[in-house]
Amino acid sequence: MRVDLWNASNLKFGDEFLGGVRVPLKALGQAGVHDAWYFLQPRDNGGKPVKVDELGSLRLNIVYTEDHVFPSDHYGPLRDLMLTSANVKVRGGGYSAHILGEVCREKQEAAIPLVRLFLHYGNILPFLSAVAHAEVNRTQDPNTIFRGNSLTSKCIDETMKLAGNHYLQVTLRSMIDEICTDHKPCEIDPVKLKESENLETNRENLRQYVDRIFNMITTSGVRCPTVMCDIFFSLRESAATRFEVDQDVRYTAVSSFIFLRFFAPAILSPNLFQLRPHHPDPATSRTLTLISKTIQTLGSLAKSKSASFKETYMAAFYDYFNEQKYGDAVKNVSLCSVAGRTRVSALHSFLLLSRFMIKRAQGRNRFGMKNFKKRWFRLTNHEFTYHKTKGEGALCRIPIENILAVERLEEESFKMKNMFQVIQPERALYIQANNCVEARDWIDILTKVSQCNRKRLSTYHPSAYLNGHWLCCKMSADTEPGCTPCTGGLPANIQLDVDGDREAERIYCLFSTYMNKLVNMQEACGSRSVYDGPEQEEYSCFLIDDPRETYKTLRVIISSVQTLEQQHTKYKRDMFRKTKIGSQ
Secondary structure (H helix, E strand, C coil), X not given: CEEEEEECCCCCCCCEEEEEEECCHHHCCCCCCCCCCCCCECCCCCCCCCCHHHCCCCCCCCCCCCCCCCCHHHHHHHHHHHHHHHHCCCCCCCCHHHHHHHHCCCHHHHHHHHHHHHHHCCCHHHHHHHHHHHHHHHCCCHHHCXXXXXXXXXXXXXXXXXXXXXXXXXXXXXXXXXXXXXXXXXXXXXXXXXXXXXXXXXXHHHHHXXXXXXXXXXCCHHHCCHHHHHHHHHHHHHXXXXXXXCCCHHHHHHHHHHHHHHHHHHHHCHHHHCXXXXXXXXXXXXXXXXXXXXXXXXXXXXXXXXXXXXXXXXXXXXXXXXXXXXHHHHHHHHHHHCCCCCCCXXXXXXXXEEEEEECCCCCCCCCCHHHCEEEEEEECCCEEEEECXXXXXXXXXXXXXXXXXXXXXXXXXXXXXXEEEEXXXXXXXXXXXXXXXXHHHHHHHHHHHHCCCCCCCCEECCCCEXXXXXXXXXXXXXXXXXXXXXXXXXXCCCCCCCCHHHHHHHHHHHHHHCHXXXXXXXXXXXXXXXXXXXXCHHHCCCCCCCHHHHHHHHHHHHHHHHHHHHHHHHHHHHHHHHCCXXXX
16 A cells, blocks of 8 residues: 655645655554554655665755644634734734734744735735735835835735736746846946956946836736735825825835835846746846846835945946836836726727627527628727727727626637637627737736626636537537636736645744743733833834733733643643554
8 A cells, every 4th residue: 555645735836745655455454453653755766776876965954844733623713813903903013913023033934824824814905904004104204115124015025926926927037038048248337347348338238138127017017916906006095195295105105016025036036936947147147136226226216216326336327217207117007006906007008909709699500710800909997899990989898897707719619729708698709819928918907807797707618609519518508607617817816725724823833932022022011001101121122003902912812822832732742642652
């Protein structure tokens, strides 16, 4: 009997083989239960002998973390307390997520399980809006908004990593590959310049790279994942309300994440964002560093951008980009990236020439090439239309709220490539794009603006209805429900198989690890609420806006953690009693 153990991957890299156990059936006696422990073994090499001298050597440093996850009801009090963080409207500081961020040594420790827990329960947007609103209210200078490594910033960073992988791939990958392949010299520091290189040539190479990447980023707003759009919209509203006088804060609150915390780190270390398989060579890494620094400054909308650089050669290089059009482009992509759900900005200019065929009646027996006409398509905030020519009136108007699904159409339906379908209540509109990239762009943007429609389908027919039946499932009724699950939204949106109980267990482990800090924080709340004077130096490390609310929350957290500790102690004691010494 062979039992294999795999780690179920939540991302696209596939499951990981951890080890296997082979138990000879003759070892399983007829009487009683066979109770034994077995070590996991590597994969069987097929019985082929391996000589020792043919094997290399490998030294590993392994850290093993074991989580004992209880059934859901054990985590009820702690989990419910954490989830209420999304609903807290007080000045900030009284919610449990903030407390976790305060006691953890690194904010990233707290951000990872928090984001995954709120994703699992569908509350990521209310949670991020709550912590962001609290941070904005604490910020005194609009120029420093969201610039620090706070819990809010780390949580939004983690969400963007999970949601934005596909967004990064389609926006930057081709350009990053080109930079890593061409090896054009781009060093602009005179001190580091090689004898064979020309400073002006290097500046021009770097300027072209920055220009092209900046253009890719500023024209990518329509592909921004919906969850990121909704987060940016919330950030913009909080910042604009807090700093009404500053007209740029509504843009910088968004661009600080898009440019400084999303695209710039991906350019700097493409291997960490799956844009490249390995870390680039030193020369290419230097080129990417210079590009990343320039992109950061372009996205900051700082009043004096040259002063943002410590190096004089970078300030001189930035003069190439000291034009109003770059600031306008940053503002435009910031606006476009907050166009969540049907709040689509600047889509009136998103026009593509395509071929189409309308399926006028599901029961028609003949559908041929003569039904296809070349038409001009136009998407606006409210409707999807097609026209005979670019300047003429619409032949057909499809309200956004009437779109039930947007899916690819199998090539076998009409023997035509690059086809997709826009499904409506009465009929489906079959469209052939000019190429595969154009088809993907239309599917992405149409899905994005319609994916919150209430009547969206869960299944669809990937093929057409021809000659009295669906080609995909052979069903004869044209009203038959779809035979294939809908894709469920853009590939850029978050689709993770999160174990909520496991994330609750990890949050418990963090609280348990930092129990001393929890107690100190509770004492700090008491001292601040009782004594009128400067807080004690040992408590100054905690950020507490509302001592009374924070004290109440800490009391519940400590009680919940202690209860779980008792359950873990009992579990380990019972396991020790049941384990047979000397078993395999």
